Amino acid sequence: MIKYQRILVVVDPVAETQPALHRAVSVAALEDDATITLFLPIYDFSYEMTSMLSSEERDEMREGVVQGREEWLKTLLEPYADSKVHFDVKVVWHSRPFEAIIHQVQDGHHDLVVKSTHKHALIQSFIFTPTDWHLLRKCPCPVLLVKERDWPMGGHILAAVNCCSDDNAQETLNNKIIAESAEVARLLSATLHLVNAYPITPVNMALELPDFDPHAYNAAVKKHHERALYEYAVRFELEPKVLHLQEGLAEEVIPRCADEISASLVILGSVGRTGLSAALLGNTAEHVIDKLNCDVLVLRPDSPAT
Structure with a gap:
C-alpha cells in the first residue's frame, strides 16, 4: 500500500500559480499525517562575482535573499490555512537546481517529488526543463510532473x-506500477486501465528471410503480449475491458490510449539512473511524457540498477 506522506513540492519562482502545490495538497489529503515541504533552490551569479563586498557581506546578502523568498513561500500557503496537512518551507542557495532537489529528497527522506511543467502558448505543448529530465533520470523517489488537468473523482488512470x-527486474517493476496505480485509483474512486505496446514486425526480417511469414510472426508476438497482460489482469483482479494492447511504439501508443480514455494520470516506470539505461529513458519515456496532456507519475524499481 503506497504512502506519500513526505511530499516535496518544487516551487516555480516565476509562475503566477503553483499547480504542483495544488496537486500535492490533493495527494496529501488522501493520506493521514502528511507533510508537504515547499522547496525553492535559488542562485544569483552576481552575488558571487562582486569584488566590492567581503565574503561576510556576501553571505549576509545571500541570507537576506533566502529569507525573503521563504516569506514569499509562506504567502503561497495562505489559501491552505484550513488544511490538515502540515507544511514546511525551505529555500537553499544552489547553482544546480536538480542537485539541490535530490539532496533534499535524500536528507528529508521524501517519498514523492511534485513539480509543474511549462506549457508553450503557441504550440500548446509542454516544455520540459533540464531539471525535469535530471529528476526523471536520477531522483531516488517517484516524480509527479503536473500539468493543468485535475484529477476528478471517478476518472481514469492509465498504467503503462x-x-x-522476460527480465525479472522488468516484471517486478510492472508489478509495482500496477500495485501503486491500483492504490491511487482506489483512493480516487477511479478506473484503472493497463496499456502495453507490442512491436511492429521488423521490415528487415521480411526482406532478409525469404521464408519469413510476417503475419504469423506478428500474431505470435501479439499472443505473447496478450497472455502476459492477461496474467497481470488476473493477478490484480482487473476486468478485460480495461486492458489496452496496441501495436506500435510506446511513445505513440501510450499517449494515444491516454487520450482515448481521457486519463487524468498516467503512471509508468523508469529503470536505472545512469549509463545506458538513462540513455534509453531519453529515447522512450521522455518521448512518452512529452506527448501526454495529463499528469505523469514516474516510478522506480525498489532496487534500481546503477
Missing part, C-alpha cells in the same frame, strides 16, 4: 507496463 521482456 512493458510485457515484451
Whole structure:
C-alpha cells in the first residue's frame, strides 16, 4: 500500500500559480499525517562575482535573499490555512537546481517529488526543463510532473507496463506500477486501465528471410503480449475491458490510449539512473511524457540498477 506522506513540492519562482502545490495538497489529503515541504533552490551569479563586498557581506546578502523568498513561500500557503496537512518551507542557495532537489529528497527522506511543467502558448505543448529530465533520470523517489488537468473523482488512470521482456527486474517493476496505480485509483474512486505496446514486425526480417511469414510472426508476438497482460489482469483482479494492447511504439501508443480514455494520470516506470539505461529513458519515456496532456507519475524499481 503506497504512502506519500513526505511530499516535496518544487516551487516555480516565476509562475503566477503553483499547480504542483495544488496537486500535492490533493495527494496529501488522501493520506493521514502528511507533510508537504515547499522547496525553492535559488542562485544569483552576481552575488558571487562582486569584488566590492567581503565574503561576510556576501553571505549576509545571500541570507537576506533566502529569507525573503521563504516569506514569499509562506504567502503561497495562505489559501491552505484550513488544511490538515502540515507544511514546511525551505529555500537553499544552489547553482544546480536538480542537485539541490535530490539532496533534499535524500536528507528529508521524501517519498514523492511534485513539480509543474511549462506549457508553450503557441504550440500548446509542454516544455520540459533540464531539471525535469535530471529528476526523471536520477531522483531516488517517484516524480509527479503536473500539468493543468485535475484529477476528478471517478476518472481514469492509465498504467503503462512493458510485457515484451522476460527480465525479472522488468516484471517486478510492472508489478509495482500496477500495485501503486491500483492504490491511487482506489483512493480516487477511479478506473484503472493497463496499456502495453507490442512491436511492429521488423521490415528487415521480411526482406532478409525469404521464408519469413510476417503475419504469423506478428500474431505470435501479439499472443505473447496478450497472455502476459492477461496474467497481470488476473493477478490484480482487473476486468478485460480495461486492458489496452496496441501495436506500435510506446511513445505513440501510450499517449494515444491516454487520450482515448481521457486519463487524468498516467503512471509508468523508469529503470536505472545512469549509463545506458538513462540513455534509453531519453529515447522512450521522455518521448512518452512529452506527448501526454495529463499528469505523469514516474516510478522506480525498489532496487534500481546503477
